[in-house]
Amino acid sequence: MAELWSAISAALPVTEAEFPLDFSEKVEPCVVDVLQRCRQQLYTGREKLNTGTWRDVDKEWRCLYSYGCLFKVAALCRDDASPATVQEAIRTCDLGLLMGAAIMDNILQTFVRILQNEMGKSHSNEEDPSEGVSAKCLWSSRLWQYQGCPSLESFKKDYLDPQKPVILEGIIDHWPAFKKHPWSPLPLPSHSPLDTSTLLTINEFIDRYIVVKDASSLGYLAQHQLIDQVPELKDDIRIPDYCCLGEGDEDDITINAWFGPGGTVSPLHQDPQQNFLAQVSGWKYIRLYSPEDTEKLYPPQLQLLHNTSQVESPDVVRFPEFVKAPYLECVLQPGEVLFIPVKHWHYVRSLELSFSVSFWWS
Ligand SMILES: O=C(O)CCC(=O)C(=O)O
Ligand SMILES: [Fe+2]
Structure with a gap:
């Protein structure tokens, strides 16, 4: 662990004089003074630092919080x-x-x-992390599928222009998320109860929810801009080339992560942009309805159709039109990408521990 401290301290400026602590008068001198004393401790002393509570205010205060974290990490790593x-x-x-x-x-x-x-060093002797992955579901209602990856022109002509959903295969196989250092679930500690409004780090989310056995308390890290938050993950994925067929810039593409245990449901809804939903890990059941059939879906009452049984086997008496609406369904597997045309209604249920990345583009 002395090695760890060497690595941490090597990431810091070599001398105290090179360590920046520049704040304007917005931050009281007594606070800056505390930071300065911490900085001094870092270079000369051995004292541990306690950070204060964060408040959502000015960027400078957020910087201050980060400095607090920096000092805390340094203190934690300093000894064994x-x-x-x-x-x-x-x-x-x-x-x-x-x-x-x-x-x-x-x-x-x-x-x-x-x-x-x-x-990683201390995990490397442990059991195979992929052992915790549950058995694949045998569901096989794959009504439609494109075998291979179409050229840009054919994707545009056959799917984008006619707004036809399709599963694309072989377009994300090259992602480092599959090849270089494959993303896979790790064996995780057990669940503990949680207040719904609690702010969680990604690790805490995993600890508390991903190994949950009780379906009533499933947690779903849904529509989460994880990639912005953990920029390293961006290196493991690639924006599908087909997004260049849209009119917007690459910067306008919204990348979301969807991460949760089997059984999580995204209720029937539509989004205002085209979507590539890329499946990285686990299997997902997906149902799609065309925007042309919107009135059969009882949009004002959609919340009544939110739970699994009501969309997958709706109440015929209450929703007689719903059962008449044609739909496409599939089970999306790792490595597959579903094109969900703009405004197409979609309902998604994960069949096992699942990680997906969606790209909203236009
Ligand atoms: O995977 C899911 O649970 C929902 C995905 C979704 O709604 C989207 O990508 O727009
Ligand atoms: Fe969606």
Whole structure:
């Protein structure tokens, strides 16, 4: 662990004089004074630092929070850090990244890389992480499928222009998420109860929800801009080339992560942009309805159709038209990408622990 401290301290400026702590008068001198004393401790002392509570105010205060996290991580890693302490340091960085602001070339991100590397060393002798993945579902109602990846022209002509959904295969196989360092679920600690309004780091979300057995308390990290929050993940995925057929810039593409255990449901809804829903891990059952059939879906009462049984076997008496609406269904597998044309209604249920990435574009 002395090695860990060497790595952490190597990421810091070499001398105290090179360590920036520039705040305007918005931050009271006594607070800056505390930071300065912490900085001094970092270079000379051995004291641990406690950070204060974060408040959603000015960017400068968020920077301040990040500095607090930085000092805390440094203090945690300074002496022999146990795996639990390294976890605590990662959690501290996560909180800094989540609630603070990028400081010193996003040093908390650098710390996370170092700390994850350290965790990797202690995990490497443990059992195969993919062992926890549940058996594949045998559902096979794959009514439609495109075998292969069409050229840009044929995708435009056959699917984009006529707004026809399709499953594309072989367009994300090259993602590092599959090849270089495949994303896979890790064995995880057990569930503990949670107040719904609690702010969670990604790790806490995983700890609390991903291994939940009780269907009534499933957690779903849905429509989460994870990629913006953890920029390293962006290196593991690629924006599908077909998005260039849209009129918007690449910067206008919204990338969302969808991560949860089997059984999570995204109720029937439509989105205002074209969508490529890319399945990275696990299987997902998806149902699609055309916008032309919107009135059969009882839009004002959609909340009544939210739960699984009502969409998959609707109440014929209450929703007689709903059962008449034609739909497409599929089970999306890892490596497949579903094109959901703009405004197409979709209902999604994960069949097992699942990770998907969606690209909303236009
Ligand atoms: O995968 C899901 O649960 C829902 C995905 C979705 O609604 C979307 O990508 O727009
Ligand atoms: Fe959606």
